[in-house]
Amino acid sequence: MEEKTFAADATVIQEGEAGSVLYVVESGELDCLKRLTPGSQENTKLRTYEPGWAFGELALLYNAPRAATIIAKTPCTLWQLDRNTFNHIVKDAAQSKRDKYENFLESVPILQTMDHYERSKVADAIKEQTYAAGTTIITQGDGGNDFYLLIEGQAVATKSMQAGSEPQQVKEYNPSDYFGERALLKSEPRAANVIAKTDVKVATIDRDSFMRLLGPLDTILQRNMSEYQNHAGQ
Numbered sequence: 574m575e576e577k578t579f580a581a582d583a584t585v586i587q588e589g590e591a592g593s594v595l596y597v598v599e600s601g602e603l604d605c606l607k608r609l610t611p612g613s614q615e616n617t618k619l620r621t622y623e624p625g626w627a628f629g630e631l632a633l634l635y636n637a638p639r640a641a642t643i644i645a646k647t648p649c650t651l652w653q654l655d656r657n658t659f660n661h662i663v664k665d666a667a668q669s670k671r672d673k674y675e676n677f678l679e680s681v682p683i684l685q686t687m688d689h690y691e692r693s694k695v696a697d698a699i700k701e702q703t704y705a706a707g708t709t710i711i712t713q714g715d716g717g718n719d720f721y722l723l724i725e726g727q728a729v730a731t732k733s734m735q736a737g738s739e740p741q742q743v744k745e746y747n748p749s750d751y752f753g754e755r756a757l758l759k760s761e762p763r764a765a766n767v768i769a770k771t772d773v774k775v776a777t778i779d780r781d782s783f784m785r786l787l788g789p790l791d792t793i794l795q796r797n798m799s800e801y802q803n804h805a806g807q
Contacts, residue, residue: 574652579645586643592632594653598624601649607641616642633659671696674776677722681751698782704769711753711767713740717760719777721753726773728752732765740766 574597579585585596588607602623606616619641622628632639633656674696678684687695701724704710710721713733723746730752731740743765746752752767760780 574654577651577653579649579651581645581647583645583649584642585645585649585651586629586639586641588639588642590639592629592637592639593656595627595629595633595659596643597627597652597654598622599650599652600624602646603628603643603649604646605641605643621646630659634663667697670699674699674722677749677776680749681722681754695778695783699776699778701774701776703772703774706769706771706773708769709766710769710773710775711763711765713764713766714762717753717755717763718780719753720751720780720783721767722751722776723748724774724776727770728767728773729770730765730767745770 576599577596579601585603586592602621604621605619605628607619608615609617622643628643629639631637671693675689675692678687678692678695684692684695699722710728711717713731725748728746729742730744730746732743733740746767753763755761755764
């Protein structure tokens with residue numbers, strides 16, 4: 574990254590111009606201005622950038638004209654990153670994330686019938702979350718929309734066998750285990766609670782993202798009918 578300084582009132586980015594760099598604010602403040610009406614010369618202030626913020630990434634991601642004007646409100650020190658370096662970092666990060674999850678996804682029984690390309694798309698959509706010990710990750714009876722892969726820590730499943738009864742532990746989860754898979758199969762209430770026994774890190778993918786990328790899981794499972802039958806009733 575290259576250090577750049579701008580005086581107060583200097584224009585750092587001009588709306589509509591080609592963009593080739595991303596900026597990270599080290600010191601100072603900058604205003605983000607945009608023409609909200611096509612053809613208008615009047616700018617509307619959208620936000621103020623402060624130390625720690627970054628801007629200009631959209632032009633690098635989509636090779637599009639600058640979407641807004643950025644003007645230094647005070648003297649500023651910025652760090653500039655060019656498109657080639659940015660793309661290299663993003664591509665490397667995406668590939669690293671994909672490699673991290675592909676083998677794990679292949680080990681999940683209900684996902685084993687996916688091919689390499691499908692697993693890659695799912696790996697790209699995964700998000701990581703952390704939960705402190707004692708936190709309830711899934712609550713019995715709530716709507717189910719997320720599938721979880723346990724990366725670090727331990728969790729337990731508890732279930733009320735009868736309405737109003739105290740939940741009983743029915744299962745323990747360790748790293749590489751998964752839960753919430755029914756959320757990918759069908760929209761129905763959670764069948765049990767899942768509680769973090771220790772601090773845990775999980776990878777999640779929601780039903781909407783899964784279906785947008787691959788369509789209904791049923792279609793994938795039908796490639797291996799015996800696998801489908803094994804999990805359809807669970």
